[in-house]
Amino acid sequence: MNRWLVGALWAELIAGTLAAQRPPAPAAMKPTLPDGPGRQVVQQACGSTCHGAEIVAGKGYSRDNWATVVNSMIARGAKASGTEFGEIVDYLTKNLPPRTGKAGAGGVGFIGSGPDDAHLVDGEAAERGKSVYVAECITCHGNRARGGPDSLPPPQRGADLVRSLVVLKDRYGATIAEFLKKGHPMQSGKPSASLDGPQVLDLAHFLHLKVNDTLRSGPFSEVINVLTGDAKAGAEYFNGAGGCNKCHSVTGNLAGVGKKYDPPALQQKFLFPKSFSVGRGGRGVSSTKPVTLKVTPAGGKTVSGVLLHLDDFNVSLRDDAGEYHTWTRSSGLKVEKSDPYQAHIDLLDKYTDKNMHDIVAYLETLK
Amino acid sequence: MRTTLFLFLVVSSWAQTLDPAKLSAPPTDTWPSFNGDYSGRRFSPLTKVNANNVSSLSLGWVYRMTAQSAGPFPGSIKSTPVVVDGVMFFTIPDHVWAIDARTGRELWHFAWPSRGGIHIGNRGVAVYGKWLYFETPDCNLVSLNMKDGKERWHKQICDPDLLYFASAAPLVVGNHVIAGVSGDDLDVPGYIQSHDPETGAMQWRWYAYPEVGSPEAKSWPTVEAMLHGGGMTWGSTTFDPELNLIYFGTGNPQPVIAHKGRMGDNLFTECIVAVNADTGKRAWYFQSSPHDTHDWDANQTPVLIDGTINGQPRKLLAQAARNGYFFVLDRVTGKNIVTSTFAKANWAKGLDQKGQPIPDPAKYPQIDGALVSPNQAGAANWPPPSFSPATGLFYVNASNAYSVYYIYDDTEKPEGWGGNDRGGWSETVMQAIDYQTGKIRWSHKWEGPGGPRSGVLSTAGNVVFAGDPQNNFVALNATTGQPLWRANLGAGMSNGPISYQLDGIQYVVVGAGDTLYGFAMHGK
Numbered sequence: 001m002n003r004w005l006v007g008a009l010w011a012e013l014i015a016g017t018l019a020a021q022r023p024p025a026p027a028a029m030k031p032t033l034p035d036g037p038g039r040q041v042v043q044q045a046c047g048s049t050c051h052g053a054e055i056v057a058g059k060g061y062s063r064d065n066w067a068t069v070v071n072s073m074i075a076r077g078a079k080a081s082g083t084e085f086g087e088i089v090d091y092l093t094k095n096l097p098p099r100t101g102k103a104g105a106g107g108v109g110f111i112g113s114g115p116d117d118a119h120l121v122d123g124e125a126a127e128r129g130k131s132v133y134v135a136e137c138i139t140c141h142g143n144r145a146r147g148g149p150d151s152l153p154p155p156q157r158g159a160d161l162v163r164s165l166v167v168l169k170d171r172y173g174a175t176i177a178e179f180l181k182k183g184h185p186m187q188s189g190k191p192s193a194s195l196d197g198p199q200v201l202d203l204a205h206f207l208h209l210k211v212n213d214t215l216r217s218g219p220f221s222e223v224i225n226v227l228t229g230d231a232k233a234g235a236e237y238f239n240g241a242g243g244c245n246k247c248h249s250v251t252g253n254l255a256g257v258g259k260k261y262d263p264p265a266l267q268q269k270f271l272f273p274k275s276f277s278v279g280r281g282g283r284g285v286s287s288t289k290p291v292t293l294k295v296t297p298a299g300g301k302t303v304s305g306v307l308l309h310l311d312d313f314n315v316s317l318r319d320d321a322g323e324y325h326t327w328t329r330s331s332g333l334k335v336e337k338s339d340p341y342q343a344h345i346d347l348l349d350k351y352t353d354k355n356m357h358d359i360v361a362y363l364e365t366l367k
Numbered sequence: 368m369r370t371t372l373f374l375f376l377v378v379s380s381w382a383q384t385l386d387p388a389k390l391s392a393p394p395t396d397t398w399p400s401f402n403g404d405y406s407g408r409r410f411s412p413l414t415k416v417n418a419n420n421v422s423s424l425s426l427g428w429v430y431r432m433t434a435q436s437a438g439p440f441p442g443s444i445k446s447t448p449v450v451v452d453g454v455m456f457f458t459i460p461d462h463v464w465a466i467d468a469r470t471g472r473e474l475w476h477f478a479w480p481s482r483g484g485i486h487i488g489n490r491g492v493a494v495y496g497k498w499l500y501f502e503t504p505d506c507n508l509v510s511l512n513m514k515d516g517k518e519r520w521h522k523q524i525c526d527p528d529l530l531y532f533a534s535a536a537p538l539v540v541g542n543h544v545i546a547g548v549s550g551d552d553l554d555v556p557g558y559i560q561s562h563d564p565e566t567g568a569m570q571w572r573w574y575a576y577p578e579v580g581s582p583e584a585k586s587w588p589t590v591e592a593m594l595h596g597g598g599m600t601w602g603s604t605t606f607d608p609e610l611n612l613i614y615f616g617t618g619n620p621q622p623v624i625a626h627k628g629r630m631g632d633n634l635f636t637e638c639i640v641a642v643n644a645d646t647g648k649r650a651w652y653f654q655s656s657p658h659d660t661h662d663w664d665a666n667q668t669p670v671l672i673d674g675t676i677n678g679q680p681r682k683l684l685a686q687a688a689r690n691g692y693f694f695v696l697d698r699v700t701g702k703n704i705v706t707s708t709f710a711k712a713n714w715a716k717g718l719d720q721k722g723q724p725i726p727d728p729a730k731y732p733q734i735d736g737a738l739v740s741p742n743q744a745g746a747a748n749w750p751p752p753s754f755s756p757a758t759g760l761f762y763v764n765a766s767n768a769y770s771v772y773y774i775y776d777d778t779e780k781p782e783g784w785g786g787n788d789r790g791g792w793s794e795t796v797m798q799a800i801d802y803q804t805g806k807i808r809w810s811h812k813w814e815g816p817g818g819p820r821s822g823v824l825s826t827a828g829n830v831v832f833a834g835d836p837q838n839n840f841v842a843l844n845a846t847t848g849q850p851l852w853r854a855n856l857g858a859g860m861s862n863g864p865i866s867y868q869l870d871g872i873q874y875v876v877v878g879a880g881d882t883l884y885g886f887a888m889h890g891k
Contacts, residue, residue, distance in 0.1 A: 075791030077818030116483035216784035311837040312850040
């Protein structure tokens with residue numbers, strides 16, 4: 001098949017959808033944020049500068065996964081206080097849980113990508129469809145419907161159904177039924193047209209579930225195993241080259257840290273201590289220390305406190321007594337910044353991946 | 368030329384029109400395309416606002432998208448406005464507005480009845496004669512009448528069922544409307560295509576994979592992997608009229624993170640590509656990220672520079688890529704002249720003979736994590752950079768960043784993403800890069816943690832405009848990087864700033880969140 005034939009194939013497929021013009025759907029159908037405590041802060045932090053809140057509103061995750069999403073956004077500059085990030089994770093966990101199981105859940109459209117009228121997977125029907133798949137399809141199309149194994153000879157190596165246009169264009173079995181009516185080999189030897197309407201619909205739910213499982217917002221976006229390091233080497237790094245023991249003590253402020261966080265959270269926590277962490281048992285743990293400032297006007301007295309705002313033109317802080325101070329920056333105004341996590345930031349340029357894995361292994365032992 | 372003359376005669380009685388010939392050398396009372404001109408340099412020759420008086424720049428008008436016009440959550444303005452004959456046109460996904468470029472007064476608003484797709488952003492409109500063109504998340508290229516925002520036609524350019532969507536600003540070149548596509552949830556091929564500006568009919572399509580059996584096809588293990596290999600075209604396109612070549616970048620290969628089924632360089636993903644504007648035939652390619660595994664789309668603007676290398680005048684192209692590398696190429700041949708880094712980048716172990724980075728397998732995503740810089744958001748991304756011929760500097764709002772990349776799907780045949788990065792740290796720095804050497808001439812680190820980056824505008828007034836992570840719209844001295852002026856807009860700057868002059872008043876317009884701000888320099 002040459003490039004142009006392949007191109008023509010794709011063009012034809014896309015032109016095919018062009019012919020099937022559907023009536024317009026109202027723009028108001030876009031998902032919005034459910035009411036509940038924390039909605040306002042979610043709207044402000046997640047729905048103003050970078051993207052609209054509908055990007056968030058279409059998703060459904062566990063607390064761990066929402067915390068992961070929020071941490072990625074903190075790293076990209078999302079603006080809120082530690083407490084507010086806690087409220088955001090609480091709101092998202094409560095109002096936008098994983099979409100599984102029931103009818104109407106797990107549709108492609110509702111996670112933000114794909115068409116609004118995409119097939120919505122019914123979990124129970126997909127479970128029934130799995131039985132049909134195992135009985136009639138699995139030998140050639142593989143365990144995950146991504147095509148048969150390379151060990152099979154080409155005629156028996158079934159197509160990748162997650163990439164199949166018959167599946168991707170299907171809604172509730174309509175396109176799949178049309179395909180099966182034309183005749184397609186099945187494991188039982190029965191004609192494919194013998195599958196009845198409900199069986200085809202169940203099979204469609206199962207195949208669409210396999211597509212949804214493939215998406216990055218799917219249920220398998222979990223860290224597999226980060227405990228691959230050498231705890232002894234981790235202890236050496238902690239007390240030696242890493243200099244961690246200059247601020248931390250494994251019997252003091254890090255006592256029991258391996259009990260507090262599971263290993264993936266532990267890895268993120270020491271690399272990026274400003275991240276929002278979910279501890280073992282699903283509790284939010286946010287105890288980051290603020291950046292502090294010392295500001296000295298020309299000939300004036302030094303004022304110290306927690307940084308509230310600092311840019312090239314202005315600076316403000318809140319002192320220990322709770323008073324707010326604000327200045328215009330100038331060459332005569334001395335501003336000294338102190339980030340309690342600067343040592344962690346500096347280490348990012350120094351860690352090898354082995355150091356990182358060894359430290360996780362070591363911290364995990366601190367129970 | 369005859370077409371241009373004819374068009375000029377026909378359109379001269381209309382109020383808002385654009386002679387396509389003016390896209391090459393736009394008058395200063397317009398900003399007629401996403402980048403302002405075909406070079407992509409986003410340089411304004413205007414000098415009424417300059418480094419000596421920018422501290423007197425004042426607010427002329429404000430336009431805020433209202434809930435009534437844009438639905439309950441309008442999101443943010445990521446489009447670069449286009450200005451023609453005193454009227455400004457801008458977009459968010461599914462919506463187009465026309466406002467008065469002198470006052471911000473709304474003239475019309477168009478809402479597309481959406482059928483889905485990712486609503487992450489829309490980069491803006493293209494204009495041709497009296498017609499506007501924009502893309503929708505549900506994969507349509509739509510043409511409107513500039514006068515009243517009435518739809519003229521729409522054409523489907525991709526398939527939402529395959530999880531494509533569309534977000535790019537089209538580019539008008541002669542009698543072509545060039546449209547790129549987006550989407551990397553499922554493993555589908557990228558392409559870019561051209562449409563007739565009058566009828567909307569497709570003229571050509573270029574696919575981001577090589578011909579089966581060609582030497583480049585050997586950069587994939589199988590034809591199946593190649594045909595599902597990604598390489599979307601959501602960035603901005605530039606054009607050299609003398610060479611009749613358009614230039615654009617291609618996005619990440621698929622599957623995005625879990626890469627074991629696509630070992631090899633994965634051409635033509637992650638490439639800067641030159642294509643004949645009339646035929647869609649490839650002239651050359653240069654791969655910014657061979658075998659990318661970090662979602663570092665090479666869609667950053669390929670900026671065209673008419674410069675000098677070793678005393679010789681050269682036609683050049685420069686890109687500050689998402690992977691942290693800065694490239695200068697000969698845009699006639701695609702041959703590399705400069706490769707350097709403009710941000711932290713720990714993922715390559717050197718350069719190959721073509722000047723392309725060689726990925727370090729140790730920094731591929733790993734089951735137990737790999738600490739990688741930059742992070743997935745990249746050292747640069749969609750916010751457009753700028754090049755000033757006055758200073759010879761390439762300005763990019765860059766990120767130094769780290770995150771950890773994991774493989775989530777360790778099975779035999781991963782698809783889609785199969786992994787991702789998590790967490791991270793970042794800081795944002797304005798980098799002024801000498802295009803002849805790739806060396807950083809000056810660097811201005813913004814205070815605080817890295818934030819949403821903005822686009823950049825440089826001007827003949829020796830000013831660079833950009834956003835900082837603290838919601839400020841800032842003017843810097845283009846030669847030294849010294850901050851000169853700011854306006855805190857209360858939301859992060861969300862697009863690329865533009866400038867134009869009307870009735871002797873120079874305007875600088877920027878979007879921040881749901882609002883456009885029109886700054887104006889009055890007086891002499």
